[in-house]
């Protein structure tokens with residue numbers, strides 16, 4: 001496999017292809033095979049789950065429609081940020097105390113567990129656990145962040161509040177009046193991380209097939225039959241790990257999330273002076289805007305900067321110019337900088353901003369809806385999927401098993417996605 005990035009749609013180039021590790025070439029399925037568990041989707045959820053299952057001795061096959069990491073996992077911002085929009089008590093209220101407690105515990109250790117896994121497996125994905133500055137774009141969001149931070153701190157989260165001076169010191173951004181510093185958060189090269197997990201899964205015995213879309217899923221007796229263009233897989237259990245790229249494999253699943261568009265750009269290589277002024281401590285930054293500005297430095301010393309987009313074609317609907325404007329707003333020293341890389345991806349936004357775990361039929365599981373916080377949470381979810389496949393009680397999981405509930409008017413909302421960004425941007429202006 002070449003070292004090209006995962007993203008080739010709209011002739012866009014993703015910066016992660018510049019520094020990604022390669023992985024063994026994968027065949028497309030051309031046969032009829034049987035397995036214990038068939039995973040559909042070769043992003044972080046799929047490959048991490050496959051690895052966990054193989055490590056537990058379960059015969060596992062994974063199929064991916066494109067190359068491994070073609071979806072969000074190979075094109076995201078690489079920020080390993082373990083935080084939700086809700087307080088621990090909200091989760092306890094929503095999910096019940098036992099599952100709420102499990103989710104709180106998994107959230108507190110999630111990032112550190114991921115970095116420990118990366119170290120254990122020796123994945124060369126430029127991991128740094130340097131922290132995350134979560135910054136407020138206005139007074140209202142500062143109050144919200146402060147409350148959220150206090151609630152999580154009370155549970156043991158390593159989060160501290162920062163005033164404007166400390167935000168500027170830590171990030172080099174002088175525009176934010178308040179922020180929270182999350183000590184356990186960090187960054188990875190996401191394409192390398194996904195390929196690294198996939199390579200470890202191969203080594204552990206998983207059969208991975210690329211360019212092998214599942215085109216039909218049906219129950220045959222007590223088993224599942226997954227049909228691909230040139231093959232078939234019979235499995236005891238199927239796990240759907242297709243997230244924002246879910247289509248019609250199982251009725252209603254794709255309609256449980258809104259596939260919001262996120263766009264990212266990466267600048268030319270920064271000068272030494274720019275490197276010391278912009279994110280001087282190599283933390284990542286993400287703010288509270290609804291169109292969220294998120295940024296970090298790349299392993300090859302560029303600035304990657306992203307926000308919500310209106311179209312997957314970053315050159316249309318003013319996407320690229322909004323990335324450039326955002327960079328200039330947050331780091332005036334970089335105003336007008338060349339942004340040679342730009343690309344887009346789909347974020348599976350759930351109604352309650354937390355991932356969902358479904359078991360719609362015996363032997364069929366689906367996990368999706370990370371709402372832009374998937375780097376850490378796909379690993380938490382993968383471990384959950386493995387535990388469940390090995391027989392864990394539903395009450396011992398960090399996510400409730402919920403019924404598939406398509407969003408009302410999903411088609412209308414999906415069609416109106418290009419309009420959602422400007423509406424969100426307007427709301428951001430009003431409350432900043």
Ligand SMILES: Cc1cc2nc3c(=O)[nH]c(=O)nc-3n(C[C@H](O)[C@H](O)[C@H](O)COP(=O)(O)OP(=O)(O)OC[C@H]3O[C@@H](n4cnc5c(N)ncnc54)[C@H](O)[C@@H]3O)c2cc1C
Pocket residue numbers: 040041042043044045046063064065066067068069070071072073074075076077078079080081212213214215241242243244245246247249262263264294306344345346347368370371372373374375376378
């Ligand atoms: C631009 C962008 C920036 C982001 N930034 C961050 C960030 O900084 N931090 C963070 O925590 N999260 C971030 N996220 C979210 C994060 O990337 C995702 O939550 C995570 O990668 C989801 O992983 P996944 O494996 O569930 O889905 P994906 O990586 O999307 O994988 C799903 C895969 O399923 C495959 N597929 C679909 N249908 C089929 C089929 N029928 N047969 C076979 N294969 C199929 C697709 O080809 C795809 O590769 C970002 C997302 C985007 C798009």
